[in-house]
Amino acid sequence: MAETKTIAPQEGMGVRFWNWLTETQVWKSVFRHDRPDSDRNRVLVMLSNVFLHLHPVRIRKSGVKLRYTWCMGGLSFFLFLVLTFTGLLLMFYYRPTLEYAYTDIVGLREHVPLGIMREMHRWGAHAMVITVWLHMFRVFMTGSYKPPREFNWSVGVIMLVLTLLLSFTGYLLPWDQLAIWAITVGTNMARATPFLGHEGPGAALLKLGDIPLVHSADDARFALLGGTFVGEGALLRFYVLHCVGFPLAIAVLMAVHFWRVRKDGGISGPM
Amino acid sequence: MADETKPEQPSTPVVGAATATPPAAHAAKPAPPRPPAAPIPDLAGKTTSAASAGGAAAKATTPAPAKAATRAADDESPLLNRRQWMGLAWGAFSAASVAALAATGRFMFPNVLNEPPQQFKIGLPSEYGMGVDERFKDKYGIWIIRTPDDMAQHVSGFYILISTCTHLGCTPNYLSAESKFKCPCHGSGFRLTGINFEGPAPRPLERARVVLADDGQILVDKGKHYQYELGQWLDPEAFLKV
Numbered sequence A: 001m002a003e004t005k006t007i008a009p010q011e012g013m014g015v016r017f018w019n020w021l022t023e024t025q026v027w028k029s030v031f032r033h034d035r036p037d038s039d040r041n042r043v044l045v046m047l048s049n050v051f052l053h054l055h056p057v058r059i060r061k062s063g064v065k066l067r068y069t070w071c072m073g074g075l076s077f078f079l080f081l082v083l084t085f086t087g088l089l090l091m092f093y094y095r096p097t098l099e100y101a102y103t104d105i106v107g108l109r110e111h112v113p114l115g116i117m118r119e120m121h122r123w124g125a126h127a128m129v130i131t132v133w134l135h136m137f138r139v140f141m142t143g144s145y146k147p148p149r150e151f152n153w154s155v156g157v158i159m160l161v162l163t164l165l166l167s168f169t170g171y172l173l174p175w176d177q178l179a180i181w182a183i184t185v186g187t188n189m190a191r192a193t194p195f196l197g198h199e200g201p202g203a204a205l206l207k208l209g210d211i212p213l214v215h216s217a218d219d220a221r222f223a224l225l226g227g228t229f230v231g232e233g234a235l236l237r238f239y240v241l242h243c244v245g246f247p248l249a250i251a252v253l254m255a256v257h258f259w260r261v262r263k264d265g266g267i268s269g270p271m
Numbered sequence B: 001m002a003d004e005t006k007p008e009q010p011s012t013p014v015v016g017a018a019t020a021t022p023p024a025a026h027a028a029k030p031a032p033p034r035p036p037a038a039p040i041p042d043l044a045g046k047t048t049s050a051a052s053a054g055g056a057a058a059k060a061t062t063p064a065p066a067k068a069a070t071r072a073a074d075d076e077s078p079l080l081n082r083r084q085w086m087g088l089a090w091g092a093f094s095a096a097s098v099a100a101l102a103a104t105g106r107f108m109f110p111n112v113l114n115e116p117p118q119q120f121k122i123g124l125p126s127e128y129g130m131g132v133d134e135r136f137k138d139k140y141g142i143w144i145i146r147t148p149d150d151m152a153q154h155v156s157g158f159y160i161l162i163s164t165c166t167h168l169g170c171t172p173n174y175l176s177a178e179s180k181f182k183c184p185c186h187g188s189g190f191r192l193t194g195i196n197f198e199g200p201a202p203r204p205l206e207r208a209r210v211v212l213a214d215d216g217q218i219l220v221d222k223g224k225h226y227q228y229e230l231g232q233w234l235d236p237e238a239f240l241k242v
Helices: A013-021 A025-030 A037-047 A073-092 A099-111 A117-141 A151-170 A179-191 A222-225 A232-263 B006-018 B053-061 B064-067 B082-107
Strands: B119-121 B132-133 B142-147 B159-161 B173-175 B180-182 B195-199 B209-214 B218-226
Touching: A073 A117, A073 A232, A099 A117, A117 A151, A151 A232, A151 B142, A179 A222, A179 A232, A232 B082, B142 B218, B159 B218
Parallel strands: none
Antiparallel strands: B119 B218, B132 B142, B142 B159, B159 B209, B173 B180, B209 B218
16 A cells, blocks of 8 residues: 655755756746757757857767867967957057057056956967968868868968958057068058059059059058058058958958858868 | 731730830730720720721821820830849949949048148258258158269259168168168168168169259259159259259
8 A cells, every 4th residue: 555655865955056047937038948968959059059050060070189170270260259359458448549559558568457468469369370370281281172162262261361461450550660660561562563553563654644643642552551651541540450340351251161161061071 | 817816916016116025925924804895095006906906006006106105104014124123223233332332442542641741841052061961851751962063963962862761661870970871671771872782772762852942942842753773863853953
């Protein structure tokens, strides 16, 4: 007649709290899946999250093998996020004017609490250029540019150029001797462009009668600098390009690049 | 006879001429129901009277061209068909986009520059002695050199050297003890005449246009450069004879 009823031992406080928390309405409205204890729920974790949904639900074992992938692409993306965040913090204290640029950079180290943002940004930028080159090298060595991945390689090359342009435009912003002369030398090359540069071949041919169409105040170098020499126009232009223009472009291309990795068969797949 | 059973066909070429609609495409569709006996005046040219198919065509021909200009568009025969309208819309959008792109390009060339003026006066000739004068090097980026015998024009007077190294654009320093201009960036060296003699500079320093202003002051115009290697130092405005 007696029915033996087993009473399970009560779970610990942490487990009980967690069980309660994950049953609240707030939690359930944010995370619309159960705990990932079944394959279905593990899939739902990826599919119901906008940040994770670009992840494949499964990857091959070779995809986590460091000797195969070097993880340089992922490191480049991570460094890009670090640079974006530190760059954003720098923008709270840096003014891109002739009067303030240099002293604000010094101030970011001397007067701002936790004054290593400038250093982190600069080191991160150097590191990102290195990881991007290593990533390109790895992709080449594993033949991951061959069909169907040729388009993604081209997207990656454009992203390499954008990374270098980001470095170039950011280099001017401290407005010290190193910056001014490096950008002077770099942009002086633009004036030697054929037809588009006022000292390049063909520029003298482009004129309406006596009026030159391409001169020192009207050529590619002038559009780049917003002036005839590296001055306040160049500083503001490079600041806008560095903080908004090129990051937007490279973010769009990153979306394309990651999407194509997924669609072309996943990372580190067999040839 | 066959024409009378398909009354649409003789009329549609007339209508087609007026509206340029492709009539053949709609021949497959069943003809829209219309009272054959009473041709409605504002559908002139589209009458389906079976009795006078040929006559309708003849009658329709004369009023139709006259009415074509004033015929109102309707659902059956619009002024523009769907294809034309889409073409017009996309064409307008493309044209607007190209114009916006051109405007953005023009936007990048500022009309006003906050830069030092290209033309400026530097004082009377009597205020300068022989040799190199650096008083306006920081402000205007020039050296003023007075010489008793210019190497290019063989007269005494003034010439203006632009203080930009011809290698990669740094500002050289004047070393009076060694009578030369020496660039700190990569070591290019220039004589007092501007001729390059050491370092990576590929060509001499450039001279600026220099004339005498109405009030007797020396007027320098950096808007015009003269290069020795192009023979331009022989230009009369590259040197101020005093």
